[in-house]
Amino acid sequence: MLQGGYQSVLEAQSRDQFRSEIIRFAQGLGFATVSATVVVDHTLGDSEFETVDNTPTSFANYFLDKSNWRLDPVMQHCKRQSVPIIWNQGTYAAVGQETMWEEQAQFGYKTGIALALHLPEGRHFFVGVDREQSLPNDVSLVTRMLADLQLFAVYAQEAAWRVVMPSAQENFALKFHLTPRELEALRWTMDGKTAWEVGAILSISERTAVLHISNAMRKLECTTKHQAVLKALRLGLIR
Incomplete structure (x- = not known):
């Protein structure tokens, strides 16, 4: 139980x-x-x-x-x-x-x-x-x-x-100004997807997927996409 x-x-x-x-x-x-x-x-x-x-x-x-x-x-x-x-x-x-x-x-x-x-x-x-x-x-x-x-x-x-x-969770997302697309890209990156796979899943180009991930890294003040995923998890921005 x-x-x-x-x-x-x-x-x-x-x-x-x-x-x-x-x-x-x-x-x-x-x-x-x-x-x-x-x-x-x-x-x-x-x-x-x-x-x-x-x-x-x-x-x-x-x-x-x-x-x-x-x-x-x-x-x-x-x-x-x-x-x-x-x-x-x-x-x-x-x-x-x-x-x-x-x-x-x-x-x-x-x-x-x-x-x-x-x-x-x-x-x-x-x-x-x-x-x-x-x-x-x-x-x-x-x-x-x-x-x-x-x-x-x-x-x-x-x-x-x-x-x-819930307002606290929303405030953290607003603080870092991550867009829904950037969060989606991080979620799929967390699952081990490449930028090409993320683009295919989200129906966007690989270049756009890379841009979303790069923007998320910059906003979260991280130097790698893996660091960005971990920080987003710690902040509760993604699950």
Whole structure:
């Protein structure tokens, strides 16, 4: 079921579908609640957030209060690091925030796993799963949970930019001013097609295909078409 969840979340076509898929995955992993947040840093101190979650309604305002995020050791860990964190009461007690843990524990947030993917151009993707019961004592089971969540995050973040914050994705394309034809040429180049093959696929001449690829390289500030493909992939301009 978990393997199917990777592809399902990747193919989500709406925010509601994305939400259903992350909940289904989290529950299949053994966690009752889940949250996924996309963040774009515009300037220092100015960031845009969008969160998709199944937080209990009675806890939602507290959970989404960004002033609490600045005190939350889990959020602060994810903000600064890319390695996952397994958290529990001790995580909060260690930084003098046991009262915060007690507040959220009333709603089932007693332990969990959280991680962040820090992407180019000031983009970040956070995902966390939470539950009331302790994690298994079997280290191999916990390790498997971590691996499953890390892999799921890679798939989920790609869908999140498309359905949760599509404006961010469009802004990256606009920033580099790549045309639809240039992006198409890069996509086919990624698949190993030559300029002649790209031209045949797009019903243009080989010379025009070379021009589109060269323009994409120049706009992305790359010296080879392979570098341009990799940068476009990192920026989420092509899949």
